[in-house]
Amino acid sequence: MNTITTVPLAIEPQAAQLVKELGMQAELDQMLERARQIIPGLRRLHVLFAPPYDTGPDPSVVIEAYRDAAAQEPDDLHWDLYSKWQSATISPDVYRHLTLLIVDEINHVR
Amino acid sequence: MSGRGFLDVARDVATKATEFHQRAAVIHAYYGLVLECRDALFRWGFAMPPRDNVHAWVRLRLVFAADKDLKVMGRALDTLVRLRNEASYDLLSSKFASSAPAQRAIQDSTTALMLLDQIENDPTRRAAAIASIQP
Numbered sequence: 108m109n110t111i112t113t114v115p116l117a118i119e120p121q122a123a124q125l126v127k128e129l130g131m132q133a134e135l136d137q138m139l140e141r142a143r144q145i146i147p148g149l150r151r152l153h154v155l156f157a158p159p160y161d162t163g164p165d166p167s168v169v170i171e172a173y174r175d176a177a178a179q180e181p182d183d184l185h186w187d188l189y190s191k192w193q194s195a196t197i198s199p200d201v202y203r204h205l206t207l208l209i210v211d212e213i214n215h216v217r
Numbered sequence: 218m219s220g221r222g223f224l225d226v227a228r229d230v231a232t233k234a235t236e237f238h239q240r241a242a243v244i245h246a247y248y249g250l251v252l253e254c255r256d257a258l259f260r261w262g263f264a265m266p267p268r269d270n271v272h273a274w275v276r277l278r279l280v281f282a283a284d285k286d287l288k289v290m291g292r293a294l295d296t297l298v299r300l301r302n303e304a305s306y307d308l309l310s311s312k313f314a315s316s317a318p319a320q321r322a323i324q325d326s327t328t329a330l331m332l333l334d335q336i337e338n339d340p341t342r343r344a345a346a347i348a349s350i351q352p
Contacts, residue, residue: 160302162272169299190280190288199277199351208296 148178220252242319
């Protein structure tokens with residue numbers, strides 16, 4: 108299990124502003140904390156602003172969870188765990204604005 | 218005409234080396250999957266509210282389904298839509314100078330479509346998947 112102090116977190120100012128405007132700081136914090144707890148090999152978390160293109164009606168925030176690719180299990184069980192937690196905890200209305208993506212990194216540490 | 222035809226176009230343009238072709242491959246790989254998923258949802262009896270955005274509507278139906286394979290498809294769409302937006306709009310991105318993003322997008326779309334086909338071709342499996350989707 109990862110701990111808060113060992114996983115660097117970077118939040119783009121525009122993303123932070125949108126989260127504040129949406130009043131979703133608590134939900135963002137929940138998602139970040141859950142990612143830290145569940146994703147093995149987590150290296151860093153990056154919270155990005157995503158502009159409102161034609162593929163969605165709203166601007167949104169994407170949490171990129173960078174993971175050591177070697178930590179991925181064949182069935183990606185930890186992603187499945189995270190996904191189930193998310194469906195049970197985060198509403199679709201929140202998810203439209205806050206999305207977590209796991210990014211596998213191979214031998215690349217910043 | 219089925220949406221997956223765009224995946225063939227993606228494979229075709231991915232063989233060309235220019236960044237434009239690599240971006241086009243990503244875009245077509247995304248559309249191949251999202252259109253197939255949209256049409257499957259329609260076949261399964263789900264109707265999109267008139268004011269909804271089709272991309273978001275399809276993604277949310279799959280991500281919030283209880284069925285594991287539908288969730289995997291939703292995850293693929295979550296990843297591909299971001300890449301598609303970058304390919305279509307962010308002309309400053311240097312990511313598409315490499316063929317890796319296009320190859321990954323084609324692979325992800327292909328894998329997700331295989332899951333969709335497995336669900337579609339098994340009536341019991343399909344009924345369970347449909348029942349797991351939130352309206």
